[in-house]
Amino acid sequence: MVDKTLLNEVINAPGVSGNEKAISQVLRNEFKKYSDEIIYDNLGSIYAVKKSKQKNAPHVLISGHMDEVGFIIKKFNENGTVKALSLGEINKNCLLGTAVLLPARDLHGTILGFDVEGNALDSKGDVLIDFGFSNLNELEESDIKLGDRVSFLPVLNKNENSSKIFASNWNGRYAPLMEIEFLKEIQNESFDFDLFVGCTVQEQVGLRGVQTATNLVKPDLGIVLDTDQAFDYQEKVDDRIGCLGKGLLVNFYDKTVLPNRLLISELKKLCRNKRIPFQFYYSMEGSDAAWINKLRTGCPTLFINVPIRNMNTPNSVLDLNDFSSAKEALLDFVGELNTDKIQSFKEENR
Structure with a gap:
């Protein structure tokens, strides 16, 4: 088809x-x-x-x-995480723990919660992303740049005998x-x-x-x-x-x-x-x-x-x-x- x-x-x-x-x-x-x-x-x-x-x-x-839809990196944090601004009308209920990809560097990461309640999208439309770095020095050595785009990790699945396709x-x-x-x-x-x-x-x-x-x-x-x-x-x-x-x-x-x-x-x-x-x-x-x-x-x-x-x-x-x-x-x-x-x-x- x-x-x-x-x-x-x-x-x-x-x-x-x-x-x-x-x-x-x-x-x-x-x-x-x-x-x-x-x-x-x-x-x-x-x-x-x-x-x-x-x-x-x-x-x-x-x-x-x-x-x-996706995100654009706007800030580096001392603990090795990055802050990113959402691009597009992303449903905030889907974000905590979501797998993401920085295609320009082929880096995989996940979206963290800003607070103990696990809220992942703040009032400014920002998210907090963990790419696995322990501190700011490691982050800067990775060559990540402000303005880099981050997408959802690509997903493509179809169950046998189903007409529905799941994609990111x-x-x-x-x-x-x-x-x-x-x-x-x-x-x-x-x-x-x-x-x-x-x-x-x-x-x-x-x-x-x-x-x-x-x-x-x-x-x-x-x-x-x-x-x-x-x-x-x-x-x-x-x-x-x-x-x-x-x-x-x-x-x-x-x-x-x-x-x-x-x-x-x-x-x-x-x-x-x-x-x-x-x-x-x-x-x-x-x-x-x-x-x-x-x-x-x-x-x-x-x-x-x-x-x-x-x-x-x-x-x-x-x-x-x-x-x-x-x-x-x-x-x-x-x-x-x-x-x-x-x-x-x-x-x-x-």
Whole structure:
């Protein structure tokens, strides 16, 4: 269903916000097999381009983010521990004893509690990390630097006869994996629009890369690939939305963007006609779609997301059935696109 070698490579490539180079290189190596050109913005966002034979063709952007939550080292302590600032909305309940990795030095460590109660994330968003050093001298001799990024220790597990995959960074790896799989499927196809497929940087720390990337691509239509928190297992929850195994998410509301209504209608119709499992979802979080939607003169934008349990924790859960539903919907939606449809989406609110 998903190439195991590719899955391992994508999950194990580090990419904490501001240091996404390793996962970017994985994307570049795969993108060059299936595209006419690879382009970057000046922050590091990367896109594979499939060019249309039509002159002055509209631009269709398929985009997600490739950065993951993590930490940035901010202080060395006399006892050999380090203090680090969290990057992204990390669930504080998951941190005590969590295994972490400093990829630049290949150092393994663990998150300690600040106090005897075992609280691991303080009011400033800082954590205390033990990399095994006994004092400040040992720490300094290790060549650790202020500003180094620390990630959760990569995790990738799947039980036999289960459709669920456990990984440390699905929020930041769904889009890269989906895009590579998508480009493989369409490598021999041509379109009457220029297609840009790729990933942004620094989404976890304020939707930064998408702003520069959108200005680079200048899209006429945007499709965002992202993950949303599953609310299907908690004891007390107002709405049980984002249920694992029930299909892709049709997001009709996001705190930072109201998706194009005609695009949502087309996606729903396609899923029903093709019998692709889907479920409605609304999000109280923000996303890259906010800037794709409103930069320049505006761009109709659609989500093709999947639900994730334990998002932004060291061990999150994705259901392969949802991934397959999203992949099928993305392939069919893009396959049915043409310049007239793109124009109709742009005119939907006129």
